[in-house]
Amino acid sequence: MSSNCWVGFLLSVLAVGVLACGKDEPVPDAVRFDFGELHTDASGHAVRFAADGERIRALATPGTQSLRPDTTYRAIVSYVSLGDAIRALQIVRVPVYFAQSIPQFHFRGDPVRWVAGWRGGRYLNLRLDLPGSFGAKHSLAFAQRPPVVWPDGRRxxxxxxxxxxxxxRNDYFQDTYLNLALSPYIESSRERFDSIALFVNTLHGPERRAFPL
Structure with missing residues (x-):
């Protein structure tokens, strides 16, 4: 059999196999992973979730974890959409930080590995890798510095x-998610800001990341 015929035979067998799998196996529901706001009821169970930029939807089955009653949390939720509701598969709470006036010599600047950052409504969603050992506790803080005023008036x-x-010790990298609250910058009645610049000390030195507000 020539090489072209052999390749054609293999492709035909693969096509039949794919069609057979398509007939026998149900198409799985699409699973989403989103940052958003998680709302609890009077009993402290998660009952509603609003992914960043989307409407609030009910959880088809309330969460079993006991949280603070009538509270809104930041969370990453993996879920399947059911139209006006969602079926939550996993809920991971995300800590929220506010920038503070911290003297530079009061806090260490141990390096981290930058993975990603993007704006999610009133928050900056951040993903970092923290070098360390299993189970170790690290401290994070955001320090507010004087704003930059550009010649055209932008702040x-x-x-x-x-x-x-x-x-x-630096045994491995721990995948870490956190939020920086943007409400002091986008809801302030005294100062107007057009963007925010975040400086992060990485393994390659300080890096600057800018985000429009």
Whole structure:
């Protein structure tokens, strides 16, 4: 059999196999992973979720984890959409930080690995890798610095991320999600900001990331 015929035979067998799998196996529901706001009821159970930029939807089955009653949390939720409701598969709470006036010498600047950052409504969603060992506790803080005023009048808020590893050894990288609250910059009646610049001390030195507000 020639090489062209052999390739054609293999492709035909693969096509039949794919068609057979398509007939026998149901198409799985699409699973989404989103940052958003998680709302609890009077009993402390998660009952509603609003992914960033989307409407609030009910959880088809309320969460079993006991949280603070009548509270809104930031969370990453993996779920399947059911139209006006969702079926939550996993809920992971995300800590929210506010930038503070912190003297630079009061906090360490141990390096982190930058993975991603994007705006999600009133928050900056951040994904970092923290070098450390299993189970170790690290400290994070956001320090507010004087804003930058550009010649055309635009204003940029300046924030530094500080990371204290408390002398932990660097065995591996821990995937870490966190939120920086943007409400002090987008809801302020005294100061107007057009963007925010976040400085992060990485393994390659300080890096600047800018986000429009």
């Amino acid at each position: 940029t808020a300046v924030v530094w991320l500080y990371h204290d590893a408390h002398g932990d």
